[in-house]
Amino acid sequence: MKIKFFGNKLINQKIKNYLEEEIKKYGDIKYAYLIMNKVNPMNVIIINNHTDWFDFYIKGNYQLIDPVIINAMERVDDFEWDDKIMIYSEMKLPKIFKKSEKYNIKKGHTFILHDYNDNLAVLSIFHTKLDSNIAQLIHDNKEKLQQLLIKTHQKFLSLYEEIERNRSQFKYSALSRRENEILYWVSMGRSYQDIAKILGIKHGTVKFHMSNIVKKLGVYNAKHAIKLATELKIIHMPSG
Template identity: 50%
Template sequence: MPDGFFNNENINHIIKEHLEDKIKPYGRIKYAYAIINKENPVNMMVITNYSEWADLYLKNSYQLVDPVIIKCLSSVDGFLWDEDIMLRAQFKLPMLYRMGENYDIKNGCTFTLHDYKNNLALLSIVMGEHCDEATKTAIINERDRLQSLLISTHKKTLSLYQDESDAALPDKRKLGPLTLRESEVIYLASQGKTYAEIACSLNIKVTTIKFLMGNIVKKLGAINAKHAIILGIELKLHPPALSDNSLVQKN
């Protein structure tokens, strides 16, 4: 799993306990809850009760070629799959096929969810030889419940990671307040404006913009101007009514 992509061990442990508590009624089944960034599928996180498989899977980035994942990317509904999908991949993807056989991954049910952060979340239930017929029937009959479990689990995951992100931000109540001019500067900078463009918009010198940005960096406890802009966006420090079309020229 790449550094920084849903890699908080404490949060992931909470999610794993949540999942296993909800899945417990189905008995001894193998499951995998995964999140994949659709813009860069190399970024993948997996929470599962068969970690040996997950470690090998992530090490080889099999999500880039896995036929189940490929189908998930264009699907909004849960679907059943069996060993035929792996057999079709046997000649093109022999390593993936052998891994499926070795880990008794012959058939299962996968549920999908596309979130607002451009991630694909999925919950796969593997129904191999370890899974009796009664359990298989229960899983098939309760697909709506399992889809809801994926939704609630992913919502919980995003919420916990958002809390972590918020906690990492400086408390704006402890920060020195930005002046109106400083707020205007950081707002325009957050819109991608250069120092020269900001100076032109506000009718002041570039050297003044640099001075104001220096003040902003100090007040926000930022590392540099780029970091200050990011913090300003997340803390919503720019004037709410400020826009490119409503700037008042000031000396």
């Protein structure tokens, strides 16, 4: 994708909310939904409920040496793992597991998806000392968890593709000078009545222009227009 690799905070929070709503059906468990570009593994994002560990993980670029991710790159079936995965894969990378032990991560189960944009997507469920029955829970719900990964990733890609469609549409529907002025003042929290006074136009004229802005950006309402315009960085302070 042309945009920064899955860097939209609104979309990512929406996906996290969806995932957590679904995950809590299985109890209070730790999870991570990771998307990594297979051509450029430095392009990675992880939506999770174990932020202490994964903030550390991202800063260290651990996806490049994580044997779980390296194994996932080479297969399509889900698998269990623990620190012995390094032995099975003939890897000598104890660093990541020594670090993860401090965050109570020693073993888990990973579900895999390879998408049409050359990304690896995984959903990992982690065993912790408090989750004594997690292995049985995963075993009993493997198909549901694999489907959860598929549904989540499809939602994720669809939301980002919608941004791309809106971006492309905007290229052919540039805002007029007046529309930009109104969009700017609305983004500053001004009411339509305030904007009418500032610009010396009628209240109904402000509403008319805002309606055109919504149509041009391909969104549902003024609130969505502000969000998209902010994402696209097309809101500018009026000149003169």
